[in-house]
Amino acid sequence: MTSTIDESNKEKMRSVSVDLNHDASLLIDIPDALCERDKVKFTVHTKTTLSSFQKPDFSVPRQHEDFIWLHDTLVETEDYAGLIIPPAPPKPDFESPREKMHKLGEGEATMTKEEYTKMKQELEAEYLAVFKKTVQVHEVFLQRLSSHPNLSKDRNFQIFLEYDQDLTVRRKNAKEMFGGFFKNMVKSADEVLISGIKEVDDFFEQEKTFLLDYYSKIKDSTAKAEKMTRSHKNIADDYIHISATLNSLSADDSTANKKHLEKLSDLFEKLRKVEGRVASDQELKLTELLRYYMRDIQAAKDLLYRRARALVDYENSNKALDKARLKSKDIPQAEEHQQQCLQKFDKLSESGKKELTSFKGRRVVAFRKNLIEMAELEIKHAKNNVTLLQGCIDLLKSI
Amino acid sequence: PPTDDEPASLPAEDISTNSNGPKQDSLFDDDPEDLFAEATEEVSLDSPERDVLLSDGPSPAITPITPPTSVLTPRIGLHDDMFTHSSFDEFYLLSLNFSLPQTSISLFKSHEFSVKRRFSDFLGLHSKLASKYLHIGYIVPPCAGKKHWMTKVKVGKEDQSSNEFVEKRRSALERYLMRTVKLPVLLKDPDVLQFLESSELPRAVSTQALSSAGLLRMVNKAAEAVNKMTIKMNESDAWFEEKQQHFENLDVQLRKLHASMESLVLHRKELSVNTAQFAKSAAMLGNSEDHTALSRALSQLAEVEEKIDQLHQDQANADFYLFSELLGDYVRLITAVKGVFDHRMKTWQKWQDTQMLLQKKREAEAKLQFNNKPDKLQQAKDEIKELEGKVEQGEREFEQISKTIRKEVSRFEKERVKDFKTIIIKYLESLVQTQQQLIKYWDAFLPEAKAIS
Numbered sequence: 070m071t072s073t074i075d076e077s078n079k080e081k082m083r084s085v086s087v088d089l090n091h092d093a094s095l096l097i098d099i100p101d102a103l104c105e106r107d108k109v110k111f112t113v114h115t116k117t118t119l120s121s122f123q124k125p126d127f128s129v130p131r132q133h134e135d136f137i138w139l140h141d142t143l144v145e146t147e148d149y150a151g152l153i154i155p156p157a158p159p160k161p162d163f164e165s166p167r168e169k170m171h172k173l174g175e176g177e178a179t180m181t182k183e184e185y186t187k188m189k190q191e192l193e194a195e196y197l198a199v200f201k202k203t204v205q206v207h208e209v210f211l212q213r214l215s216s217h218p219n220l221s222k223d224r225n226f227q228i229f230l231e232y233d234q235d236l237t238v239r240r241k242n243a244k245e246m247f248g249g250f251f252k253n254m255v256k257s258a259d260e261v262l263i264s265g266i267k268e269v270d271d272f273f274e275q276e277k278t279f280l281l282d283y284y285s286k287i288k289d290s291t292a293k294a295e296k297m298t299r300s301h302k303n304i305a306d307d308y309i310h311i312s313a314t315l316n317s318l319s320a321d322d323s324t325a326n327k328k329h330l331e332k333l334s335d336l337f338e339k340l341r342k343v344e345g346r347v348a349s350d351q352e353l354k355l356t357e358l359l360r361y362y363m364r365d366i367q368a369a370k371d372l373l374y375r376r377a378r379a380l381v382d383y384e385n386s387n388k389a390l391d392k393a394r395l396k397s398k399d400i401p402q403a404e405e406h407q408q409q410c411l412q413k414f415d416k417l418s419e420s421g422k423k424e425l426t427s428f429k430g431r432r433v434v435a436f437r438k439n440l441i442e443m444a445e446l447e448i449k450h451a452k453n454n455v456t457l458l459q460g461c462i463d464l465l466k467s468i
Numbered sequence: 469p470p471t472d473d474e475p476a477s478l479p480a481e482d483i484s485t486n487s488n489g490p491k492q493d494s495l496f497d498d499d500p501e502d503l504f505a506e507a508t509e510e511v512s513l514d515s516p517e518r519d520v521l522l523s524d525g526p527s528p529a530i531t532p533i534t535p536p537t538s539v540l541t542p543r544i545g546l547h548d549d550m551f552t553h554s555s556f557d558e559f560y561l562l563s564l565n566f567s568l569p570q571t572s573i574s575l576f577k578s579h580e581f582s583v584k585r586r587f588s589d590f591l592g593l594h595s596k597l598a599s600k601y602l603h604i605g606y607i608v609p610p611c612a613g614k615k616h617w618m619t620k621v622k623v624g625k626e627d628q629s630s631n632e633f634v635e636k637r638r639s640a641l642e643r644y645l646m647r648t649v650k651l652p653v654l655l656k657d658p659d660v661l662q663f664l665e666s667s668e669l670p671r672a673v674s675t676q677a678l679s680s681a682g683l684l685r686m687v688n689k690a691a692e693a694v695n696k697m698t699i700k701m702n703e704s705d706a707w708f709e710e711k712q713q714h715f716e717n718l719d720v721q722l723r724k725l726h727a728s729m730e731s732l733v734l735h736r737k738e739l740s741v742n743t744a745q746f747a748k749s750a751a752m753l754g755n756s757e758d759h760t761a762l763s764r765a766l767s768q769l770a771e772v773e774e775k776i777d778q779l780h781q782d783q784a785n786a787d788f789y790l791f792s793e794l795l796g797d798y799v800r801l802i803t804a805v806k807g808v809f810d811h812r813m814k815t816w817q818k819w820q821d822t823q824m825l826l827q828k829k830r831e832a833e834a835k836l837q838f839n840n841k842p843d844k845l846q847q848a849k850d851e852i853k854e855l856e857g858k859v860e861q862g863e864r865e866f867e868q869i870s871k872t873i874r875k876e877v878s879r880f881e882k883e884r885v886k887d888f889k890t891i892i893i894k895y896l897e898s899l900v901q902t903q904q905q906l907i908k909y910w911d912a913f914l915p916e917a918k919a920i921s
Contacts, residue, residue, distance in 0.1 A: 275758075279756070279758050282756050283753075283756045283757070283758075286749070286752050286753045286755075286756045287753060289749045289752070289753075290746070290749040290750055290752075290753050293742065293745045293746040293749040294746055296742040296745070296746070297739065297742045297743055297746050299742075300735055300736075300738045300739035300742050300743075301739065303735040303738070303739075304732065304735050304736060304739065307728055307731050307732040307735055308732075310724075310728040310731070311725065311728045311729065311732065314721055314724045314725040314728060315725065317721050317724075318718075318721045318722075318725070321714070321717045321718070321721065323714075324881055324884075324885055325885050326884070326885045326888060326889075329885075329888065329889055329892065333892060336896075429758075429759060432759075432762075433759050433761075433762050433920060436762055436765070436766075436920065437762070437765075437917060437918075437920040437921075440765060440769065440917040440920070441914065441917045441918055444910045444913050444914045444917055445914065447906065447910045448906075448907055448910045448911060448914075451903045451904070451906040451907045451910070452903075452907060454899070454900075454903040455900055455903045455904060455907070458896050458899050458900045458903065459900060461896060462893055462896050462897060462900070465889060465892065465893055465896075466893065
């Protein structure tokens, strides 16, 4: 299935992260994508005025794994240790609609042809929604990079955008080179390490407390929001069945009831479309918002982790220097090492502070935008429902 | 609705607390354990207490259907003390209010009064009416029996002790009674009058009393038997054939619709629960948030969602009590209709059998005449005379039941159309209310979200 996503649609979708892709010197988007079985092929399109690129306007095909490679190389890059690396986009997951499609196939015999067609339509819409979401999330990842003063200049980023051959070979080499050092570190050690260090800086102390707590809370909220959305979808499905049965009843009916049933069947069909939109809007504005910032908070935590490690290194280097001084051996090296560690730590702290502050700003802006939009959409859909319902009531009263 | 300016003219009576004689025998139940054993309770019949009689628990925001053509609008309230008994000794205090215009036939001594009735009394009434009227073609409204309710408890769908469960049963009995009194023939029936008025109901130990479920089983067995026998009844009347098919289709579709509605109720309840959980989670998130304005907005979001979860809960109740229960009632009613059609077939069969017997007797008589057996001949002639009478009666009965069914089906269909229309409109109005509330809540939240800076 191919999808060319037009601009207006993209505007609607590009909601979780704001202020992206406005700098004309480097504009990135994913204008279309192809879904073959489970593999999604994204077309990454770049428009740039920068001389570092060979062409001003070009496109390349990329797979999800290429994005992961790019993310991981950035994480591994020492220079970026003091930055919040934008979270990697999650793998495209068509499991849910696929399972539902399977169930639908099994239950085909129990439904009327019309019902089955509608359910199938609903599922195809769900497929499409998942597809659109995954495109959006991959696009935002790239746009976060392109709008970051440091990361946008990354060499690997450029390769990712420009290299017109398959990246698979490069990916393999990279794995061998880095060995996934940072990534393979036991993640569970994160929390212990971060909370364990003696923090001298108030700012980081506060951030640490905040991020650790906020992460668990936002993770929970994401899960609960998802359940809400699923219930809305279930209700929409029920409306399909109800509408279909009312239609059958109407067909068999020869009394005055026939018209009632027809109108009612029609109403439920319209209601289910609205309900479906309520579900998808809530998902986009609320669930996706929460999910995105959950991942972003994890990226921020990773930054704290790297800084904590740097602090540990610095403390160790101090100890080593003391030891060297005691033994009167290798003092210059120890001093040099200690200086390096200090510099690294200071650099991380300085950059980290900037990053975390702008992160908060970003988060607040995004929440504001999405909560407003969600409320407005809820109102819009409810008003729509009222109109539909009232129209039907008036009609029924007049028959 | 009760009219308070009508003084209750019945004197206050004390219902004695003696037990009602021998334990309710198992004519009503198949299980050894009698779940709806009676208990007695003191109750005052004065009207001031009437409001107290309504259910303690959450009551759905619906008023019972007021059928315009009926003279009665019974309202069933629950007795205050019902929960002091063991879980199955329950009663429903029946408080009947009449919206009788003064000029109507006063079948009753007063316009408003209350009587107490047990669940088993309802079943007893139904079985009496069914045995009297079903076989002559009247569509006697069914009453969901003990099996219906206990099955739900067994499969874990209902919590026996919950207020909700009690309310469902109260509501079902109210609807049963309302449908029963809508039938002119039933309203005049002495058993119905006694049920409605009598301060103490005698134990229904009639020998032909059957449990509601038992009766239904009997009807169904009869239907099955008719189907299994290859009596292709010479249906001379296309109307019956058409109607039978019509009710078959209706049965299938209504069951399907009912199942979908039950699914909707379930999902709406889930939505309510999930929304409540999200509200709590959002509140925690708001507490954790260190940006003041955003924290405030998140807390407000949590409050809105909490209100919305209650909205969904109320809507689920409306889904259920208005639409779903209506469908359930009609599924049961259609079964009664089908039963009535089957009775007609049985009546026809009986007539045919009698006719065949007469034919045989006539042939036998002819033989006797030929063989010149005078004494046996007289006996044969007498038998033939009797049978001829029976054949005539059989034909009459068949014609009568056919006529009654025609009338009944016409009445039933009219009722059905009206019922559905009224309920559907009420249901849609409940949906409108929910949506309008949603608009209010989100409208109130919007400035909070905009205030984030």
